[in-house]
Amino acid sequence: MARTGYTLPVFAVAAAKAAFMHLRANIESHLCVExxxxxxxxxxxxxxxxxxxxxxxxxxxxxxxxDNLDLTRNTPIxxxxxxxxxxxxxxxxxxxxxxxxTISGEAAIYSYARRLFDANLLSLIPPDQTATxxxxxxxxRQLAQRTSNEAFGIVEGLALLGTSGxxxxxxxxxxxxxxxxxxxxxxKHSPDLVFCIGSNVYKRQTFRHTRVSxxxxx
Numbered sequence: 001m002a003r004t005g006y007t008l009p010v011f012a013v014a015a016a017k018a019a020f021m022h023l024r025a026n027i028e029s030h031l032c033v034e035x036x037x038x039x040x041x042x043x044x045x046x047x048x049x050x051x052x053x054x055x056x057x058x059x060x061x062x063x064x065x066x067d068n069l070d071l072t073r074n075t076p077i078x079x080x081x082x083x084x085x086x087x088x089x090x091x092x093x094x095x096x097x098x099x100x101x102t103i104s105g106e107a108a109i110y111s112y113a114r115r116l117f118d119a120n121l122l123s124l125i126p127p128d129q130t131a132t133x134x135x136x137x138x139x140x141r142q143l144a145q146r147t148s149n150e151a152f153g154i155v156e157g158l159a160l161l162g163t164s165g166x167x168x169x170x171x172x173x174x175x176x177x178x179x180x181x182x183x184x185x186x187x188k189h190s191p192d193l194v195f196c197i198g199s200n201v202y203k204r205q206t207f208r209h210t211r212v213s214x215x216x217x218x
Contacts, residue, residue, distance in 0.1 A: 003067045004168055005065040005166075006064060006166065009161075011061040011062070012113065013117055014044035014061050018061070019049060020121060023056070058079070063076075071147070075137065075139050080134040085128065090125045094132060094134040098136060098157040099137050099140055100158055101155055102153055137157055
């Protein structure tokens, strides 16, 4: 049976939580951390965690998307957490190396990922302090070249996006073969086929007598 995994935001949050816990508890390491997935819970392994300065720590996780054809598999995700006196916000999220930015310069950390950070970190931050979290993807720029990120306005790396923490194995080999067989049947009986792959792109292509429509729902 194909194995589920977790989306990239989950590992980013897990690394940030591990670094924060290490910083506050002043112990050697956390081998895993529990993450609230909104909804559900997950235990995420932590590869490494270390104190950098008295108010700064770094933790590393590895992406595991399950049995999917996902280019982020085994990608290291670093979270650098720094504590300072309370500013206007309790939690500040920043794009480090390899995490993409929008054209306007904002970190490519989208709604679900931000809610995940809030749910798992805000309650840990003392009322007189602010936690600044920089997410670093050492392989992010290189991997982004194999995506369509720039077409969607994301530059310099990968994005933390998605609507769920669970990565369903929809691109596993067995599932793809099942879909291929279903498509062969539908092609025989349907002159029009619509493929929905996101909401930012709409493309229509006519091939022979079959109209194929593509739309995006990201």
